[in-house]
Amino acid sequence: MAVSISHLGYNKISQMIFEWQAADRTSLMALFIVLEVSLHWFWCLYVWWQQDALNTYVNIHYLYPLWLGISFVGLFFLCMVKGLFHSSNDNDIVLSRWQIALVLVYTAYISTVIVMIGYSSLFAGVSLVGGAMLGMMLIKRRYAWRMFWLHIILMLLAIMSPYFGISLPNLRQLTVIHPMLESHNYLTYNEIMAAENAVAALAFENNVLNWDSISELQRSSAFFWRSTHLYLALPKAIFIVYMFRALLLVLDDSRFETLLHANQDELTQLKNRRYGLKKMKYALATVREYQDLSVMLLDLDWFKQINDNYGHDVGDQVLIEISQTLSQSLTDKTIISRYGGEEFLIVLPDTKHDSAMMIAEQLRLNIAEHVMKIEGLADFNVTASFGLYTLTHEERDCIAQGYKTITQQKTVAQTSPLIKPIATQRAESKIALMQKLPSDICQRLISTADKALYEAKHRGRNQVVSANEMWAEKEGGKQSLYKSR
Incomplete structure (x- = not known):
């Protein structure tokens, strides 16, 4: 079965959950990942296009290897979609290998992106929970469950790394230097955000809003990174909530139909x-x-x-x-x-x-x-x-x-x-x-x-x-x- 964007309607979602073969659902999961990776790729394109204005907030030296990695991951999952399309649904061993590869590559990829963009953000939370929930619907649940725990372990290692003297790459170019701390750990991230909020607030002197203050706010690091987190997180969050809403509607319909058959005489349509x-x-x-x-x-x-x-x-x-x-x-x-x-x-x-x-x-x-x-x-x-x-x-x-x-x-x-x-x-x-x-x-x-x-x-x-x-x-x-x- 060919997988395309036209299959993402409500009726098709309910059909895929209960009727599609395992290989088709795995192919759809890979397609969803391609869409998510595309968002990341276009974000890198935007930063590269506006690098003269954004080099104060973004470490351009880390942007290029991240962009290259995103491109390779996108090609990998595109090949997976094509490979699953030609694979047989009867070969469970091959399908399990495809799903394991999907879980490992995606977990490593999304963890890397989160670390470089900011792991104490809305984007990190949506990726942690949303990826596992979507995986529970489309691939073997034990693989999705292990992906969830692997993601947690990687995030914990990233959070603890500064306390062991390990400095991880970070795209965020800090515009305010904290006098007490030098590493980009979880504490400095939030403190820097608070400091930049105070700096941005100075743009509104005497509570009077003018074009100069708006321009200053738009150029602030806090505004840029929060916009980035919203851009990366909201589409994924909305899509996952939509998927689960569709799933719940299907389950409600299925429950109603089950009760109807359990309580109704099939021939006469009266109560049994x-x-x-x-x-x-x-x-x-x-x-x-x-x-x-x-x-x-x-x-x-x-x-x-x-x-x-x-x-x-x-x-x-x-x-x-x-x-x-x-x-x-x-x-x-x-x-x-x-x-x-x-x-x-x-x-x-x-x-x-x-x-x-x-x-x-x-x-x-x-x-x-x-x-x-x-x-x-x-x-x-x-x-x-x-x-x-x-x-x-x-x-x-x-x-x-x-x-x-x-x-x-x-x-x-x-x-x-x-x-x-x-x-x-x-x-x-x-x-x-x-x-x-x-x-x-x-x-x-x-x-x-x-x-x-x-x-x-x-x-x-x-x-x-x-x-x-x-x-x-x-x-x-x-x-x-x-x-x-």
């Missing part, structure tokens, strides 16, 4: 069984006082015959259209999930029994009236049977009270040498109630609705049966979700 039960549990745990909650199970009638007679593709199309009918007929507050096969679970928060029966009956009619139009087949209709149960707030309160009593009895039975405070016991009991009771109620609600669904099938299908009404008929109005306990 696991996520539907999770939402049902949450609805039960957060239901308010005096609110009822209704649950219904619906099962398509004679669905196995549809698969046997027309094929599974037609059966899938039926499930899709029934799912769309359910989604269009119910509100956003309703929890709709595919419970399994041709069975659907519907949870209606804050819905009383009479309202739930009306909703179920309307759904039954909508499904029965919906005409299935399958290409190559005669139009046909499907029907559904419904089993419904409404958990009233009175029964929910009774269940909660009974569960609380059982929990307290277990707590008393489990003697402990350390007696917990009453407030702590109450808090733990409340947490246990929220964590265990809703899940238990979910299982019993669905089981009860399933019994009503079975009764609807037994009565001839295509109808709605209420478990509440079944209990009322069999037990004279007495009903209890936990009566068997």
Whole structure:
């Protein structure tokens, strides 16, 4: 794959991170280094062009070898881009050698540039962190990690060298001589900057700004070197932040897509069984006082015959259209999930029994009236049977009270040498109630609705049966979700 500047768009960045081969990403890393080296090369060109005006601030004798080194490094990485383009992605050994060479040459190069321009600068910080972060994205992470530590070691050696009598080359030509120190170490760098700030401030006498003072400030060493650091650091910093912003957007999209697939039934686009039960549990745990909650199970009638007679593709199309009918007929507050096969679970928060029966009956009619139009087949209709149960707030309160009593009895039975405070016991009991009771109620609600669904099938299908009404008929109005306990 050819690497060019046109590949640096947002969409291409996301594509390269996850889809490009390792050799292509390494080639792109080398191309980024070429761009950075080009900035350094043009800076040297500018200093050489303006050397008569800048020789007071820049040691021109060191400029030429640095410029030559920058040129050779740029050619090296250009050759690397070309070499990686022709290399095979299958040869991991060769690719590892390319990446090791990239890491070693770039670390030595950028450390040299930082030492000669100023290692206590914005440019040094951006190069130290930014290079490693970019490397983590494009090459093997262990190489980028080692590059980071090698860079730190080289910087520490450069900082400590003046204390051992070692004078490193420095492009900075100091315009103010510190009376106490002679070497260009970290301390003198900052002190000289402070001294030159004071000198520059003298240009603004009586707080009056004029063209002469502006010209004097522009000719100051501090202004020149700070401009240099901004020129070398800001493009790299902006680019790296942009890259990581793009990466985070890609990760957000990937996370959303992962959650969507984890929570959604692929065929019907409804919530899957696991996520539907999770939402049902949450609805039960957060239901308010005096609110009822209704649950219904619906099962398509004679669905196995549809698969046997027309094929599974037609059966899938039926499930899709029934799912769309359910989604269009119910509100956003309703929890709709595919419970399994041709069975659907519907949870209606804050819905009383009479309202739930009306909703179920309307759904039954909508499904029965919906005409299935399958290409190559005669139009046909499907029907559904419904089993419904409404958990009233009175029964929910009774269940909660009974569960609380059982929990307290277990707590008393489990003697402990350390007696917990009453407030702590109450808090733990409340947490246990929220964590265990809703899940238990979910299982019993669905089981009860399933019994009503079975009764609807037994009565001839295509109808709605209420478990509440079944209990009322069999037990004279007495009903209890936990009566068997």
